[in-house]
Amino acid sequence: MSADEDDNDAGEDCPLCCNPFDATDKHFRPCKCGYQICAWCWHQLMELAAKDDKVAQCPACRQDYDESSITGASSGITIPAPNAAAIAAGKAAGADGGSRKHLFNVRVIQRNLVYVVGLNVQYCREDVLRRGDLFGRFGRIVKLQVSLPKPGDFQRQGSAYVTYHRGEDAARCIKGVDGTTLDGKVLRACFGTTKYCNAFLRYQQCSNPDCLYLHDMGSDNDSFTKEEMLA
Ligand SMILES: [Zn+2]
Ligand SMILES: [Zn+2]
Ligand SMILES: [Zn+2]
Structure with missing residues (x-):
């Protein structure tokens, strides 16, 4: 994900999805070893591990995440609070209710984006993963981030975000990859999430032709906030 101009002063980026840490993420310590990932990636790892009735492991130290010892997730940090009701209200008021501020902290499931974990290290290269016998076999890949x-x-083990040109290809990829074994490792795959483009939130035309953030309203069913996710 390429950062918009406004995000460049945010400092650190999440090592998994490369999005800048926001206020919540900066205080979010999912593992005792101190290794930081953003709350979205953490949530995604937990969901993927849950498919195997397991708890996700910290990518740095491979300890199981202990939900009781996570700090920062609900330590009274106040985020200008968007919630499902506000989103719904905004939509009910017409196109967007006159303001898109409530969308700043909203993530939308991106139906053409696949998040895959469990990749053996020798597969953790963009040119390898794009191959026709690997992720390239499901359709045209727009972007691949390892x-x-x-x-x-x-x-x-590494992970990757694979953006397909078409949503149906991403769906076929998840079906074809999730739960399969590659080089002795079980792969897990699910849809990724994305956020709204800063230009869209300011009612401006996005000037980056490669921008992969959202420029249209996502559906309610696919939208959720960090508070909802960590609740
Ligand atoms: Zn992340
Ligand atoms: Zn750790
Ligand atoms: Zn954009």
């Missing part, structure tokens, strides 16, 4: 295994990860 996260290498972390230094403390002795299982040497």
Whole structure:
């Protein structure tokens, strides 16, 4: 994900999705080892592990995440609060109720984006994953972003965000990949989420032709806030 201009002063980025940490993420410590990922990626890892009735592991130290020892998730940080009701109200008021401020913290499931975990280290290269016998076989890939295994990860597993041109290809990819074994490792895949483009939120035309953030209103069913997710 390429950061919009406004995001450049945010400092650190999430090592998995490369989105800048926001106010919540900066205080979010999902693992005792201190390794930080954004709350969205953490949630996604937990969901994927739950498919195997497991708890997700920290990508850095491979300890199981202990939900009781997570800090920062609900430590009274106030975010200018969008919630489902506000989103619904905004939509009910017409196109967007005159303001899109409430959408700043909203994520929308992106039906052409696949998040996959469990990749063996030798597959953690964009040119390899794009191959016709791997993720390229499901359709045209617009963007592919790989996260290498972390230094403390002795299982040497990475992850990737794969953006397809068409949503149906992403759906076929998830069907074809989730639960399969590649080089002795079980892969897990699900749809990724994205946020609204800053230009869209300011009622401006986005000037970045490669921008992968949202420029249209997402559906209610696919939209949720960080508070809802961490609740
Ligand atoms: Zn992230
Ligand atoms: Zn850790
Ligand atoms: Zn944009």
